[in-house]
Amino acid sequence: MANKIRTSKGVAKKASSQLRSKKTTKATKSVAGSALSNRRK
Numbered sequence: 001m002a003n004k005i006r007t008s009k010g011v012a013k014k015a016s017s018q019l020r021s022k023k024t025t026k027a028t029k030s031v032a033g034s035a036l037s038n039r040r041k
């Protein structure tokens with residue numbers, strides 16, 4: 001069964017800004033990327 005939980009628009013915006021930040025750690029970027037991959041298109 002597919003996961004029906006999706007990332008909200010607000011969380012997606014924050015995740016996007018974390019991915020663009022140069023001060024963000026590798027672990028944080030991994031979590032942010034995962035959140036964006038769950039965003040509904």
